[in-house]
Amino acid sequence: MVTLDMKKQVVIVGGGFAGLNAARILGNKEDIEITLIDRKNYHLFQPLLYQVAMAALGEGDIAAPLRNMLSNYRNITVFKGIVENVDIEKKIVMSDFGDIPYDYLILACGVQHHYFGNNQWEEFAPGLKTLAQAKEIRRRVMEAYERAERTKDRVERKKLLTFVIVGGGPTGVELAGSIGEMSRYTLSKFYRNIDPKLTRIFIVEAAPRILGSFAPELASKATRSLEKLGVQVWTSSMVSNVDANGVQIGKERIEAATVLWAAGVTAIEIGKTIGLETDRIGRIIVGEDLSITGHPEIFAGGDLAHFMQENGTTLPGLAPVALQQGRTIGKNILLDLKGKTRKLFRYRDKGQMATIGKNKAIVEFGSLKFDGILAWFTWLLVHIYFLTSFRHRVFVLMQWGWSYFTFSYGARLIVNKEWRFYPDPDTCESHRKKEDQE
């Protein structure tokens, strides 16, 4: 794949929103050869991942193989592989299938869950970053109901019907809202020995309120919507321990068979491994053109990048940020090749939104804030619009339509224990190598 002609070699690590959109800008451009490496063979539409966890969508509805998505760009080669290190002096990417020289390098391999120094909690409280994790969460939630139906021990049953979500950001809210809706409206007629409406659901958030990135009035409305679905929101509640039987919050304790983690994230360690400048959570610090100080040929984008805005705030880990950064990186490489000055990255704010349940959502776009059914439809349209392909749009819309009118979810299948303790969302670390073997 690496030829000796004078084409510029661009290596992209990670096929998320940033990597994919950089590739699309550079695709089919003359004098460039692109190698995209991802640990997975697919691009994942992360914003709808919680719906796979809740069995509302299937994995094929929100993911597509990267090589299909990029097949029309003849100058892009996709490899499923793992990047172990980078020699930034010799300009060589070291992967599990050999060394790849580069003229430009784009690092975009995202974040993973962070247990604040308590990695032993992960076993009891899986996060939601990968398809495998989504399916593990689905399995745990559905298995809890199956076990509750079987047991005759009422205390055990109560524990099985208790779900704790740690973290009150959009992911935590969406997970809790889904479980609330499912338990109150969908599951009730399927069981004989238990009443799924008795399901206890908790959001445990360390901050004084949930949805900290939203305006307080919207967060307050979301809290009320959650309560109406039976979700209890515990704020100012720092989790001090997680074990197989529940969570400890200081002196308080909740006995729960299922704990889900939607709290902190940390960057994939590649920045530190290479020896680049990183922030407190391991994100690579980039300049205004998204390249790295002293190495204009190395870019970072998406959740992995630490970008300081002019107003002194750091950009959050959102899909629109990653998408726009990927495009700017691609354009800056093209500008280089034309001998022109690079563009400086400016984030065009696309607002933020979260959905709680049927007809319930919140939307914030600059000073515009609204909630309820209008917000829910906005959420729906925006997510359908940004879905990867026409095929995905059609199938997701059909499934949602079906669920909306029948109030039933998709197939709540329990297919083995599929997760096998995979904490990592993406492509970069060498310690994953052993797990990737057949």
Added chain:
Amino acid sequence: MVTLDMKKQVVIVGGGFAGLNAARILGNKEDIEITLIDRKNYHLFQPLLYQVAMAALGEGDIAAPLRNMLSNYRNITVFKGIVENVDIEKKIVMSDFGDIPYDYLILACGVQHHYFGNNQWEEFAPGLKTLAQAKEIRRRVMEAYERAERTKDRVERKKLLTFVIVGGGPTGVELAGSIGEMSRYTLSKFYRNIDPKLTRIFIVEAAPRILGSFAPELASKATRSLEKLGVQVWTSSMVSNVDANGVQIGKERIEAATVLWAAGVTAIEIGKTIGLETDRIGRIIVGEDLSITGHPEIFAGGDLAHFMQENGTTLPGLAPVALQQGRTIGKNILLDLKGKTRKLFRYRDKGQMATIGKNKAIVEFGSLKFDGILAWFTWLLVHIYFLTSFRHRVFVLMQWGWSYFTFSYGARLIVNKEWRFYPDPDTCESHRKKEDQE
């Protein structure tokens, strides 16, 4: 769940075609309480399982939770659990969640793959009986292409692009045809370093011809259709060894990274465990009313039952057989309760069919035999008709329509290694208990 009133307790082990249809006959009937136990929480439409393995359909398209399907029958309780033994004198089913007394017992927990005494081959050649196995096959096939794209070793690449299917029955033919079609028509534009059209596909069959249950002229036509898709059919070829690098067939050898098993099956061992009379492959021998000699309260149906027809032939393990047997068992229990004579089971032959690829299938219905596009449409209509629910029908038809006109398959995602060596299709064995723990 077990009450002390005088209702008759019916325990059904297995939620396949036989168990499900027995349950439907007995559902909402007075004076009966039904407990259905399955190791999985879903009913699987087995005839389309190979399409999940080939990424043409998602798992939710061909499976549905048993408790959803049976929720309108108020007298049916569904448990996800494992039956370990049965005390046929005391009339007690022993499960991993306690003992369950019965008045009537229906055993319908199917078959599993059989490696002719070479269970060590399973690791190298997974079978296709469960959703987890289907997804493991999908993972292996797609992973082989990913590895072929990465390697620079041409001999290794050839091995990675070689697929051997052991067994030339309908499942083997359908798998081989799918790989042929995918490699020749779908994958070619997605890779840069390999030509997927060079994929070598073999069906290795011990008998003198493939599709032994079909008429010779249809089998011959299917062979030609397979050849046109690049599949080489080796008949009179007994596999003597399978290892990580290929298969040995007497003195011949094929180097292959992927070997799939579509050969023999053996019954789930429950018959032997209980001490019932079984045939050579462990199936429970049933009389004309589908009950067991000396125990009219115990029935067996579906693939697990050995039923001898009047003409001296044993019924094959087909979905229509299981479906009809389940219904007859249900009806015979109702006849018992009314004090009437039981019905004797007679199989109404629904014919048989197999599909090889787009517009290519064979259909045999009594003396009626046809192939080509008409057979393919027949195959399609019959399978859509027998799909479990209206929802399944709509979604499967849409996906097929999409694939037909775009010649693209669904999402060929590789989601970890999910299979974890689960050989067992169903609900009965105690040695699986440890794997079912969380």
